[in-house]
Structures are given as C-alpha cells and as structure tokens.
Amino acid sequence: MxxxxxxxxxxxxxxxxxxxxxxxxxxxxxxxxxxxxxxxxxxxxxxxxxxxxxxxxxxxxxxxxxxxxxxxxxxxxxxxxxxxxxxxxxxxxxxxxxxxxxxxxxxxxxxxxxxxxxxxxxxxxxxxxxxxxxxxxxxxxxxxxxxxxxxxxxxxxxxxxxxxxxxxxxxxxxxxxxxxxxxxxxxxxxQSKKAVDDSIQLQGKAYIEEFDFRRVLVGKVAITEIAELFNRHNDLLLERNIRRYLGLHANRVNSAIHATLTNKDKSNNFYFFNNGITMICRKFRHNALQGESYQLKVEGIQIINGGQTCKTIQQTLSQSQQDYSGVYVLLRLYELADDDQDFVRDITYATNSQNPVDLRDLHSNDEIQKQLETGISALGYAYKRQREEGVVGGSTGIASTIAAEAVLAIWRNKPHQAKFLRREHFGKLYQDIFKNLNAAQAVLAVLIFRIVENERKRPTLDNPPEFLPYAAHYLAMLVGQQLLQSQTLKIAEIDHRNFRLLAETLLQKKEIYLQDAFEQIKVALAKLYKEQNISLQQLSATFRRGDLLENLGY
The missing domain is CATH 3.40.91 (Restriction Endonuclease)
Incomplete structure (x- = not known):
C-alpha cells in the first residue's frame, strides 16, 4: 500500500x-x-x-x-x-x-x-x-x-x-x-507547511544588510543550484507563493522562460532577462570572512516570488543536456522573525502585485475595508478582508470578493462587470464599488446575491429558463431594485437602522421578487431578439455585454 x-x-x-x-x-x-x-x-x-x-x-x-x-x-x-x-x-x-x-x-x-x-x-x-x-x-x-x-x-x-x-x-x-x-x-x-532547511551556494559578490531588526541579502545563484534545491524539496518551497501548486497556474511566462533557457545565445544573459527569485527564511548564516561566493545555511526557506521561474528551471534542466554552468539568476533573501507574519504577507503580495487578483489583499488594510469589517461585525456577520483568513464558512461569513461582486451588480447596476471583470474589482473598479458603501448595503447585497445563486445552482422551478445559468448577476440587480421599491427607498438610505426590516422583507418575498425578475429578463430578451430562436452561445454573449441593461430600463 x-x-x-x-x-x-x-x-x-x-x-x-x-x-x-x-x-x-x-x-x-x-x-x-x-x-x-x-x-x-x-x-x-x-x-x-x-x-x-x-x-x-x-x-x-x-x-x-x-x-x-x-x-x-x-x-x-x-x-x-x-x-x-x-x-x-x-x-x-x-x-x-x-x-x-x-x-x-x-x-x-x-x-x-x-x-x-x-x-x-x-x-x-x-x-x-x-x-x-x-x-x-x-x-x-x-x-x-x-x-x-x-x-x-x-x-x-x-x-x-x-x-x-x-x-x-x-x-x-x-x-x-x-x-x-x-x-x-x-x-x-x-504537507506544505513543513519547514525546509538547506544550504544555497552563491556565486560572486553578495550584498548583505541588517536594518529594522531584519536582514536582507541580494546575490547571484546558479540555476543548477535552484534546480537541485527543487529536486530535493519541490513544492514545499512554494507554500506562500501566490501562484503555487505544482505548475498548474502556469501561463505564457513559463514558455518565455523556457525559450530563453534553451536558447544558447540568450541563456548566459538569463540573469539580466529575469526578475529573479525572492525568498524568506527564519535565519541564514554564512562565513563573512570568505569575502564572496558564500555557502549559505538557511532555515525555513520559502519562495514568495519567482516560483514560476524556479519550476521552469527545474523542468527545463531535467529535460536538456545543455551546459548551464554559467547561467545565473538574481536572489533576494529576507530573514524575518516568526512573529513578522503581517510583514511577510505584505511583501508576499506586494512582490506579486503584477497579478491583479492579488489587489484584494493589497487593499485589505485600507480604511474602507477596516470600517466595513467593523460595521459588518456589528450586524452579526464576519467580513473576511484577506484571503489568508481561512475559508469563509456558514451563513454569517462574507468574503470581501463576494461583497464586491454583489455590490457592483446590485447597487451599482453593472452586472456584466460584476461577473466578467472580477480581476478589476479591487483594481480599476475599486472606488466605483466601495466609495460611500456602508456595512448594511454590503451585507444586504450579499444576501440578495446568495438567494439568486442558490436558485441558479438548485432551481426551484420545474422548467427553469435557459438563461438562468448566465443571468444571476442581472437577476440579483432586479431583485435589489424591487426590494428598494417595496420600502420606497434609495440606495443611500439603506443603513443599520432599516437593515433588519429589509433583510426580513427579502426573506419573505424572495420568490415573488425572483419570479418578477425572470419575467423582466424574458421581456428584455424578446425586445432584443424579436422572434429569433436564441442559442446558448448567444445568451452567454448577451449577458456578457451591457446592451441588455438598456432593455431593462437602466
């Protein structure tokens, strides 16, 4: 076995x-x-x-x-x-x-x-x-x-x-x-939380400085050393890396790295072409009397940026007979204390910030998010500002990503952007979503979105409309509008004082609101396509665009 x-x-x-x-x-x-x-x-x-x-x-x-x-x-x-x-x-x-x-x-x-x-x-x-x-x-x-x-x-x-x-x-x-x-x-x-202790051989001069109770090393390491390190420990080195997991998040960057390494005319300049590797550790030691080409003894190695580079180096060298003895990559090594977790998280996401999905974590400590967390807690819900706060479980847990998606669809009337521009929710669309947003508005949007998503996943209708798999964000917007109309309210008037009443009304009338939303979309589609038969591909494209909004009166 x-x-x-x-x-x-x-x-x-x-x-x-x-x-x-x-x-x-x-x-x-x-x-x-x-x-x-x-x-x-x-x-x-x-x-x-x-x-x-x-x-x-x-x-x-x-x-x-x-x-x-x-x-x-x-x-x-x-x-x-x-x-x-x-x-x-x-x-x-x-x-x-x-x-x-x-x-x-x-x-x-x-x-x-x-x-x-x-x-x-x-x-x-x-x-x-x-x-x-x-x-x-x-x-x-x-x-x-x-x-x-x-x-x-x-x-x-x-x-x-x-x-x-x-x-x-x-x-x-x-x-x-x-x-x-x-x-x-x-x-x-x-098992990825298992600590990795090993040695790393540097080549040439290295810069080492200690400041603010932390140590920093910048040096040059042979790519053969990186390949051997990964052969020994593989993905245990990538626990904190945002794009970790066994190369499954690979993209064309990997192909470009591979192409450079296998090109004999370019591989010797790999050090200049690549952004390098960033590691953190609990402690590193070296013989300072040596002057250069230090043999580092490193405890608790984690690669927080450059994981794709490392995996591609490992895979390329395992498949090639080419001589890579003169090929190097830039190494940044930070020695950080065990209780420095906030700083570790910040530099992990900052060094990976070219990936827009990580902007959620970069915004997690701003005043808007902190205020929402406090306000939502007062309403009896738990707001998760950061990805590393664990899996959001139960009916009271609310991830900031879901809140952003729901608010953009329901209160900002941009359901197509809510679904198809998720990577920009904490980027270009951040102010559109979160400016002047209070806790009651955020939670109510999430409650509406959950009702519609439950209907999409487990339809209660005997013959659910063909557009249901594509229309959740539009349906949520329409349900939200009906809820406001039922109390003769504007979005800006939603706050902690009327939150309970609105939440109870939503729960009591959700079937009525949903049925009405279905009918509104059917009418809008009929206006858009007249008597044509609409294929699933056309339906998908329709809800991806914004022109349906005009036929819904927005």
Whole structure:
C-alpha cells in the first residue's frame, strides 16, 4: 500500500461523510461513484486553491460529460482566457502503481477536437452544456483559450503509448498543457507547511544588510543550484507563493522562460532577462570572512516570488543536456522573525502585485475595508478582508470578493462587470464599488446575491429558463431594485437602522421578487431578439455585454 494513496483515501472518506450534499447530485447513493466524485472534488479544490464548496461548482460528472469531470474557466484577460479541465480515475487498489488509463487519454483527445469548436454540435449534460457554450461564445468573440487538461488518478502517469497519442495531436504546447495530478501531488500540498532547511551556494559578490531588526541579502545563484534545491524539496518551497501548486497556474511566462533557457545565445544573459527569485527564511548564516561566493545555511526557506521561474528551471534542466554552468539568476533573501507574519504577507503580495487578483489583499488594510469589517461585525456577520483568513464558512461569513461582486451588480447596476471583470474589482473598479458603501448595503447585497445563486445552482422551478445559468448577476440587480421599491427607498438610505426590516422583507418575498425578475429578463430578451430562436452561445454573449441593461430600463 502506498502511504500517500492511503492518506488521500482517508481524506475521501471524510469528504463523503462530511460533504455528502456536494457529492450526491453527481453520484446518488452509489458508494463507489461517491468516492470517485469526491476524488475529483479534492483534486479540483487542491489544484485551484478553492474550498470544497466552491470546487463543487465546477463538477460536471454524469452522462454526456465527454470525459470532463470538472471544468473551470477564467475571465478573459488581454484577449485570452484559461480553461482547466479535470478528468479523474480512482481505483480501490491503493498500491499507487497503475497508469492513468489509455482510454481516459483517448477520451480527452477526442473531447479537445470538438469542445472548442463553436460550430460543432455536441450532446452534453445539464451541468456541462451551459459552461461549454459560454466558452464557445468567448471563442466566437475572438478570445483565445489556453487549455490545461489535468488528468487525475491515484496511480502514476499515463504510459508511452498514451503519450505518443498526445504528441500526435499537433496541439500547440503554448495553448494546451497536459498535466498529471495524483495522490502524491495532493499530499505535497497538504504537507506544505513543513519547514525546509538547506544550504544555497552563491556565486560572486553578495550584498548583505541588517536594518529594522531584519536582514536582507541580494546575490547571484546558479540555476543548477535552484534546480537541485527543487529536486530535493519541490513544492514545499512554494507554500506562500501566490501562484503555487505544482505548475498548474502556469501561463505564457513559463514558455518565455523556457525559450530563453534553451536558447544558447540568450541563456548566459538569463540573469539580466529575469526578475529573479525572492525568498524568506527564519535565519541564514554564512562565513563573512570568505569575502564572496558564500555557502549559505538557511532555515525555513520559502519562495514568495519567482516560483514560476524556479519550476521552469527545474523542468527545463531535467529535460536538456545543455551546459548551464554559467547561467545565473538574481536572489533576494529576507530573514524575518516568526512573529513578522503581517510583514511577510505584505511583501508576499506586494512582490506579486503584477497579478491583479492579488489587489484584494493589497487593499485589505485600507480604511474602507477596516470600517466595513467593523460595521459588518456589528450586524452579526464576519467580513473576511484577506484571503489568508481561512475559508469563509456558514451563513454569517462574507468574503470581501463576494461583497464586491454583489455590490457592483446590485447597487451599482453593472452586472456584466460584476461577473466578467472580477480581476478589476479591487483594481480599476475599486472606488466605483466601495466609495460611500456602508456595512448594511454590503451585507444586504450579499444576501440578495446568495438567494439568486442558490436558485441558479438548485432551481426551484420545474422548467427553469435557459438563461438562468448566465443571468444571476442581472437577476440579483432586479431583485435589489424591487426590494428598494417595496420600502420606497434609495440606495443611500439603506443603513443599520432599516437593515433588519429589509433583510426580513427579502426573506419573505424572495420568490415573488425572483419570479418578477425572470419575467423582466424574458421581456428584455424578446425586445432584443424579436422572434429569433436564441442559442446558448448567444445568451452567454448577451449577458456578457451591457446592451441588455438598456432593455431593462437602466
């Protein structure tokens, strides 16, 4: 029995027991199927850094799933968007030695040839069809998908025959990534808080300074040293890195790094081309009498920026016979105390701030967010300003990201931006969302959004409208407007004094408000498309744009 396979199997037992409601819609009472679904759920949760509840939103298992067990896609950015597809194969045998099956690889290849062609008809189940058509709608609008196929099992990678089929597909490695994910990967993440102590050999001069009870080192290290460090410790080094997790958050940066390293004319200048690696540690020691090329003894190593660089170096050097003895990368090393966690978090996100999604954490300590936290607490809810404050659980927990999305859709009347510009909620749209926002308005928006999201996930209507999977943010906006009208209020008049009344009214009349919102959208779509039959791709595109707002009277 493989130890890691056994650990994961025990984890699946816990998931099936504690989160049966997430698994049953896809597995019913079949205990074997429940375990299989739980495995896909665990893989998606681990790989994408999501709670199990959020990962369950991605599940698509069932008949007509064309080999797609879970599906996630990002919002478009600079003409591209990322699609992550999970296919899981779980065995009772816990030896951990079985290859990912050939038929699974074949199914993935066949799926790729049809799923991303908007003109091809494909019969899909109710969970998968709306998402695939939304992806196809983006493709029709000119956005380019970057696809990550994550093939998961509790065994080893696919065999050479399956790899040859993958190689023969002709899919560009820049656009399609084939990733094997198994029990070892999952356990590596679960154990990621284990401390890493090791030595690092520097090359040439290094700058070391101590100030404000912290120490800083800036130096040069051979990329072969980085590769060896990762061969010894792998992703344990990336616990705090925002884009961690086994290369799954890779993008074209990785391809550019790889291209530079494999180009003999450019690789010697890698030190100048790359932004370098930032590490933190509890303590580092060196022989100061040596003068240069120090051998560092480092305790508690964590890479907080440059994780992509490190992983690409490791992978490139393992596959190449090229001589890299003269290739270096810049290293920044910060020695920080164990009780310096706030500072650690700040520099972690500051050094990664080129990724807009991290702006939430950069804003988490500003006065607006602190005031909201205090006000929301007084209303009996817990506002989570930062990502590292744990999973938001229960009906009283409110993540700042959800609050931003709900407020932008409902009170700012921008439902399309709320859904499709999430990366800008704490960037360009921050002031639009949070300026003059009080706690009562924020919580009420979240309560409305939850009601609509529950209807989207678990429709109460016998024949829910086809637009429901795409229209949640528009529906929430319309429900919010009806709630205000019921009390003859304006948004600015919502505060702690009338919050309870509004929340109770919402709870009592939510079915009426939802039904009316459905009718308003049906009328607006009829105005927009007259007598035309509307495809799912058209529906997806319609709710992505803002022109429907005009037909709704906004």
């Amino acid at each position: 493989d130890i890691n396979a056994s650990i994961v199997d025990q984890r699946l037992t816990g998931i099936v027991h504690d989160y049966l409601a997430l698994v049953e819609p896809y597995a019913g009472n079949d205990t074997v199927k429940q375990r299989s679904v739980a495995f896909v759920l665990l893989c998606a949760s681990t790989a994408l850094e999501l709670s199990l509840e959020d990962a369950a939103e991605l599940l698509t298992e069932g008949g007509n799933d064309v080999g797609v067990d879970a599906l996630h896609f990002s919002e478009p950015d600079d003409g591209e968007f990322t699609v992550t597809i999970f296919q899981g194969k779980y065995k009772k045998d816990l030896k951990g030695a079985a290859n990912f099956p050939e038929n699974g690889v074949k199914a993935a290849i066949n799926m790729m040839s049809t799923l991303f062609d908007p003109s091809k008809f494909i019969q899909l189940n109710q969970h998968l069809a709306p998402r695939v058509e939304e992806i196809r709608s983006l493709i029709r609008d000119g956005y380019i998908p970057s696809v990550r196929l994550i093939l998961c099992n509790n065994g080893v990678k696919w065999n050479k025959q399956a790899q040859s089929w993958i190689d023969q597909t002709g899919f560009s490695s820049d656009q399609v990534s084939w990733i094997h994910f198994n029990h070892d990967n999952i356990v590596a993440v679960l």
